[in-house]
Amino acid sequence: MRSAAAFLKHVKEGTCTPRGSAGSPLALSHGFYNTVACFLQDRFKTQLGPAGPLLETMFDRFMEGRDPTEFSLREKAQFLAHGVVSGKIFDLAKPANVSIWKELSGHFARPEVKTMLAQELDGVVEPERRTFLMANVVCEQLAFRMFERFVKQLSSGNVIDSIQALSGITPILVVLAPYIYGFHSQAPSRIRLRQMCVDFTGSVPAPLQNRKRAWFTDTLEDVNGVSTTIRKMAAAAQEAGEDLVVVTSRKELTVDGIPIKNFRPIGEFELPEYELQKLSFPPILQILDYVQREGFTEIVISTPGPVGLTGVLAAKMLNLQMTGIYHTDFPEYIRILTDDRFLESLAWTYMRWFYGQQDTVFVNSEQYRRSWIDRGIEPEKLMILPRGLDTELFTPERRDEGFWSRFEPASRAPNALDGESQRVRLLYVGRVSKEKDLDVLAAAYRQLLDEGVPVKLCVVGHGPYADTLAELAPDAIFTGYLAGEELANAYASADIFVFPSTTDTFGNVVIEAQASGLPVVVSDVGGQRELVEPAVNGFVTKAHHVSDFATAVRELVTNSNLRLRMGAAARASVLHRSWPTAFRRFWAATDF
Structure with missing residues (x-):
């Protein structure tokens, strides 16, 4: 093809065949790094001094996707010869040059870095991708160190210091900017293309x-x-x-x-x-x-x-x-x-x-x-x-009257003589943490026990508040995490679901309990309140109000007909739900 006009003529006539591989973000970035390296070598050749050939070789090895600090005996001899010929052999031993080499070679010589590089580069032959993966390993490790400092400062309440720690990532982003630009520049606007196709x-x-x-x-x-x-x-x-x-x-x-x-x-x-x-x-x-x-x-x-x-x-x-x-x-x-x-x-x-x-x-x-x-x-x-919701997994048919006895300590296993087995089971399922307002549940539970209401609290889950909750409700049953059929059996073997949280945006556990035929008691703050129809399939109580929460539970405990009716209504209210x-x-x- 001798001219642009001839090329365009063939395109218009359709007498051409597209060939070759398309460009990629990595190829674009690779070319950009090479261009910058050539510019720096030409522009600052004098300033680089005897370290110039060393840095040039290191960069070439890096762009080939090889360890930039591992040199053959021949390459080391060439560096030495260059220093002798140039008369600047001793400049190579200056502290500044030695420290740079020491830092780089020391980092790449670390066993964990070598292992990580070997894992990432295994089976990869394209120089662009090998270079990309190597740059990722080095830069992301450095970025993580900065981020660790950020989290540490934030945990200590030092917000300003945490922001300063995070700002250390900026130079790393500058180094990786060609890759970021490469990905963005190679991505067309799909919204604009869709609109053009529709038009x-x-x-x-x-x-x-x-x-x-x-x-x-x-x-x-x-x-x-x-x-x-x-x-x-x-x-x-x-x-x-x-x-x-x-x-x-x-x-x-x-x-x-x-x-x-x-x-x-x-x-x-x-x-x-x-x-x-x-x-x-x-x-x-x-x-x-x-x-x-x-x-x-x-x-x-x-x-x-x-x-x-x-x-x-x-x-x-x-x-x-x-x-x-x-x-x-x-x-x-x-x-x-x-x-x-x-x-x-x-x-x-x-x-x-x-x-x-x-x-x-x-x-x-x-x-x-x-x-x-x-x-x-x-x-x-x-x-x-x-x-x-899986209404076949969560169903009242899984009820097992002996389920909770497996989690009772032997020292206080229930028996018919003391009436323990006749107590109404109050079930909480979820993370046992402070933000779930479990202090409200514990206070309401103690109030009911003091009144002589026959209730038994059962907690399924775990979390940082578990020890505190165990102290507030020492006779409660704690199962730890349950899943699958065992969790479904826990729901079905309880009588009332109690969920005082004000921070949940939905409450999967609420609809699981409803599917299991349990009336639910929730607070009026949070997404779970929209899952309950008051006085039909449960009660919605005032947030953080111990007495109101206890009153709702008491009504369900003392009125078994109401409890059964609401439980049936609760299951009916979620039967339309399915994951497909x-x-x-x-x-x-x-x-x-």
């Missing part, structure tokens, strides 16, 4: 339809409503033949049976003021690369933690549709756990920013939908998340 053809072609979604979450195998919802929805998607992959980052993962992509975390850290809960620092750019290569069309985000933030970055960088789910009222948790209004305000600021990035935000109840509207989220963005139905509604909500 010109009246339809959206398959490649631009929302057919493949990645669901980002920081929690997956923990015992909570978020994990349950994600696992059930993913299973329903698989059964329906839809393309949905759960993306997470955990050191160990035992969940199976659903499509999961688990990235080995750079490190883990504990959530301040929330014992027993760990979060992972994910390999951000590797996840970004995975989303780009797999061709996902939407990012769904369940948690505002590090993995959720990575999902936001992926959606923004790759111009993908983004859906957030507000599962947990973290600002309220922070208020209760820390009693610090400033931290609560910071949490709300962060949440407003985080969910403000989403194209669609699912909430669990009308109360939280109105709350987010009041906080500035556009009403058209907000939807109620469809929730499912919930998934279909969820999938269709953001389809186009």
